[in-house]
Amino acid sequence: MPHTPNDVKQYFFTVNRILTISLISILIIVSMVFWYKDLLSLQNSSLSIGAAFMLLAVLFYQLPYISYHLTRRKFADEDKQGIEILDSDWKVFKKWLDD
Numbered sequence: 735m736p737h738t739p740n741d742v743k744q745y746f747f748t749v750n751r752i753l754t755i756s757l758i759s760i761l762i763i764v765s766m767v768f769w770y771k772d773l774l775s776l777q778n779s780s781l782s783i784g785a786a787f788m789l790l791a792v793l794f795y796q797l798p799y800i801s802y803h804l805t806r807r808k809f810a811d812e813d814k815q816g817i818e819i820l821d822s823d824w825k826v827f828k829k830w831l832d833d
Contacts, residue, residue, distance in 0.1 A: 737809060742817055743831065745808060750801040757793065802827055 802824055809820050819830050 737817060739817055739819065742805060742809060742820065746801055746805045746831070749804050750798055753797050753801060754794070757790075757797070761790065798828070799824055 806820055809817065819827055822830075
């Protein structure tokens with residue numbers, strides 16, 4: 735059964751949602767453990783906390799790009815009839831999603 739472009743969009747958004755929820759959940763769990771164990775002192779580690787937040791921001795920014803590659807991998811082995819967008823690069827794919 736050939737897939738439609740709507741299937742690709744749905745898969746991309748599902749993967750992106752799962753990755754985002756997973757990252758947020760991990761962040762919450764780690765923060766709660768640090769808070770509960772009293773391992774986090776804001777006065778002594780503000781530089782490292784700031785660096786960690788910057789890395790998380792970069793990771794959150796890259797999640798759609800990672801989802802794009804996972805979507806391409808999923809549909810690479812299957813019939814791509816009518817789904818030429820999978821052969822394009824990230825910028826074209828992102829513009830296609832916005833349409």
